[in-house]
Amino acid sequence: MSQDHESLENLLSEDRTFPASAQFAAAANAQPDLYARAEKDRLAFWDEQAKSLQWDTPWNKTLDWQPPYAKWFIGGKLNASVNALDRHVSEGRGSRVAFHFEGEPGDTRTITYAELLTDVKKTANALIELGVKAGDRVAIYMPMIPEAAVAMLACARMGAPHSVVFGGFSADALLSRIQDADAKIVITADGGFRKGAAFALKPAVDEALKGKHNVEKVLVVQRTKQETAWTERDVWWHEIVGRQSSEHVAESFDSEHPLFILYTSGTTAKPKGIFHTTGGYLTQVAYTHKMVFDIKPETDVYWCTADVGWVTGHSYIVYGPLINGATQVMYEGTPDTPHKGRIFELIAKYGVTILYTAPTLIRTWMKWGDEFPQAHDLSSLRLLGSVGEPINPEAWMWYREVIGGNRCPIVDTWWQTETGAIMISPLPGVTATKPGSAMTALPGISAKVVDDNAVPVGKGHGGYLILDQPWPSMLRGIWGENERYKETYWSRFEGIYFAGDGAKLDNDGAIWLLGRVDDVMNVSGHRISTTEVESALVSHEAVAEAAVVGAADAMTGQGIVAFVILRGGIEHADGEELNKALRNHVTKEIGAIAKPRQILIVNELPKTRSGKIMRRLLKDVAENRVVGDATTLADPNVMKLISEGLQSAKSED
Numbered sequence: 200m201s202q203d204h205e206s207l208e209n210l211l212s213e214d215r216t217f218p219a220s221a222q223f224a225a226a227a228n229a230q231p232d233l234y235a236r237a238e239k240d241r242l243a244f245w246d247e248q249a250k251s252l253q254w255d256t257p258w259n260k261t262l263d264w265q266p267p268y269a270k271w272f273i274g275g276k277l278n279a280s281v282n283a284l285d286r287h288v289s290e291g292r293g294s295r296v297a298f299h300f301e302g303e304p305g306d307t308r309t310i311t312y313a314e315l316l317t318d319v320k321k322t323a324n325a326l327i328e329l330g331v332k333a334g335d336r337v338a339i340y341m342p343m344i345p346e347a348a349v350a351m352l353a354c355a356r357m358g359a360p361h362s363v364v365f366g367g368f369s370a371d372a373l374l375s376r377i378q379d380a381d382a383k384i385v386i387t388a389d390g391g392f393r394k395g396a397a398f399a400l401k402p403a404v405d406e407a408l409k410g411k412h413n414v415e416k417v418l419v420v421q422r423t424k425q426e427t428a429w430t431e432r433d434v435w436w437h438e439i440v441g442r443q444s445s446e447h448v449a450e451s452f453d454s455e456h457p458l459f460i461l462y463t464s465g466t467t468a469k470p471k472g473i474f475h476t477t478g479g480y481l482t483q484v485a486y487t488h489k490m491v492f493d494i495k496p497e498t499d500v501y502w503c504t505a506d507v508g509w510v511t512g513h514s515y516i517v518y519g520p521l522i523n524g525a526t527q528v529m530y531e532g533t534p535d536t537p538h539k540g541r542i543f544e545l546i547a548k549y550g551v552t553i554l555y556t557a558p559t560l561i562r563t564w565m566k567w568g569d570e571f572p573q574a575h576d577l578s579s580l581r582l583l584g585s586v587g588e589p590i591n592p593e594a595w596m597w598y599r600e601v602i603g604g605n606r607c608p609i610v611d612t613w614w615q616t617e618t619g620a621i622m623i624s625p626l627p628g629v630t631a632t633k634p635g636s637a638m639t640a641l642p643g644i645s646a647k648v649v650d651d652n653a654v655p656v657g658k659g660h661g662g663y664l665i666l667d668q669p670w671p672s673m674l675r676g677i678w679g680e681n682e683r684y685k686e687t688y689w690s691r692f693e694g695i696y697f698a699g700d701g702a703k704l705d706n707d708g709a710i711w712l713l714g715r716v717d718d719v720m721n722v723s724g725h726r727i728s729t730t731e732v733e734s735a736l737v738s739h740e741a742v743a744e745a746a747v748v749g750a751a752d753a754m755t756g757q758g759i760v761a762f763v764i765l766r767g768g769i770e771h772a773d774g775e776e777l778n779k780a781l782r783n784h785v786t787k788e789i790g791a792i793a794k795p796r797q798i799l800i801v802n803e804l805p806k807t808r809s810g811k812i813m814r815r816l817l818k819d820v821a822e823n824r825v826v827g828d829a830t831t832l833a834d835p836n837v838m839k840l841i842s843e844g845l846q847s848a849k850s851e852d
């Protein structure tokens with residue numbers, strides 16, 4: 200393949216590798232033979248994983264694959280909530296802590312598996328009283344409190360698919376999701392605590408329900424005790440759940456019974472209701488949680504910092520960890536309340552051993568400065584995970600050194616709402632990791648990097664990331680939109696799942712994620728990923744975080760415009776000097792072709808509530824356009840500040 204026709208350039212190279220310590224390797228859940236076992240017979244391998252769940256009726260066929268529709272463990276019956284809870288209690292693990300809950304104001308609750316099971320049974324009984332039946336959809340719009348997990352598990356117990364809507368979304372966003380899934384009940388709270396204050400949730404539900412819908416009841420958890428307007432439709436959680444029986448016999452559901460719907464953000468179009476079913480999903484989340492996080496349920500304290508409103512919260516707070524009997528930390532608030540060391544303080548308080556978080560938070564910590572983590576004892580940590588975006592090599596190194604004390608393996612886990620569970624990741628104890636690479640597909644998963652004609656690109660080249668074999672936790676469709684399902688995921692390459700991400704293979708065959716292909720820049724005919732230029736910028740000692748976009752350029756087609764946040768303590772008095780230094784740094788790291796046309800120092804970047812940078816909005820600024828739809832922004836003021844800054848900055852053309 201000629202250089203000129205690369206689907207995506209391969210610019211950055213990274214030689215550092217970190218093999219696991221012999222001690223970690225010896226005790227690891229994953230052993231090297233896992234790859235060979237999966238390779239030998241993929242379906243037998245997944246059968247074996249599925250057998251670690253409790254099935255009431257065994258399946259008679261592992262996979263039925265009529266592209267793009269898969270069914271897994273056909274004929275099998277099970278109950279998700281029984282697998283997450285009853286099983287532990289009946290096998291004598293009822294007194295194990297399931298959640299150490301920490302509210303933002305500092306209130307705490309310790310919930311054992313036995314207590315969680317009782318709460319879930321009572322909540323299921325309350326839902327029955329409210330008229331919910333198997334198959335009905337239940338919308339859940341909650342802060343990060345234990346009742347969010349209880350609500351999800353109670354729905355799962357009754358076979359009523361839940362649709363969790365992130366508590367930071369607006370009334371409009373909530374209504375469109377209630378309508379699309381045709382939810383019968385909404386479960387919410389009066390409010391929650393965030394950034395040092397109570398915020399209200401219930402008014403957004405009331406506002407949403409002014410629209411057209413078939414919601415019959417609203418079940419409301421009392422969390423903040425703030426004044427809450429009430430209608431006939433509303434029921435207090437503590438009143439109805441409190442008086443229920445703690446007996447509830449769970450029914451078995453078909454392996455392919457829908458477990459949940461989760462809407463992906465869809466900033467430009469109608470959100471997509473990604474739906475997942477039961478047996479395959481639970482099999483893969485439990486397997487990946489066990490192998491990728493090396494969970495030792497008797498001794499580990501695991502903390503995933505995601506919100507239950509995202510798929511990470513579904514798979515790696517609720518279903519995976521509970522099935523594996525893990526003890527977790529659940530935290531309600533923001534990482535800087537009441538101080539920037541809150542997360543580190545909690546790691547020390549609960550003796551957290553496994554931490555799973557997102558690059559956006561890691562880069563924020565870098566920006567705040569090392570003094571915050573250094574003020575706390577983080578020596579309990581033994582494994583670190585990352586998810587949500589490519590993690591820049593420098594951020595990875597910082598995570599390893601400052602948070603992990605150079606002793607914890609890092610698992611950079613690539614997956615999507617659509618994939619349901621982790622697909623590409625190192626196996627701790629097995630894989631020698633490289634800073635910034637998600638490494639290789641997990642045993643049982645087949646991922647490839649291909650060119651425009653679906654031909655694998657080979658080592659040292661970039662292209663499109665595809666999944667060419669069905670996997671147990673794959674989405675079963677977009678709720679009610681078959682054509683859109685085929686069109687969105689299966690049409691770019693006939694019969695092959697295209698994830699929407701660019702990636703490259705390095706010379707050892709490790710996979711490097713390069714961001715969404717929609718973000719790829721085209722500079723003088725070279726297709727350059729935003730990730731690589733951002734990583735080059737972040738590798739400069741002054742930079743904590745960077746976002747780059749391709750802006751229309753009369754000479755080169757597109758020119759690279761970079762928005763940069765400096766590390767804590769770095770002065771940017773001499774903007775001119777630093778600007779030049781950064782542009783030269785990119786040239787040195789990856790070549791003159793990727794040298795930014797313009798660099799703007801900013802204090803914040805536009806991000807979604809899940810922490811993903813919204814490059815589309817930065818592109819509007821860089822091309823002097825009115826900034827487009829910014830309704831999914833976490834902080835609506837950010838774009839105004841950036842536009843003002845850009846107008847006063849000098850162009851470097």
Ligand code: WT7
Pocket residue numbers: 463509510511585586587588589590611612613614615616617637698699700712714715809
């Ligand atoms: C998109 C999926 C997976 C749970 C949270 C996000 C990006 C995710 C990584 C990673 C590089 C990553 C991809 C993917 N992404 N993890 N480790 N390295 N990119 O779920 O909101 O469905 O987003 O997030 O672009 O396609 P999601």
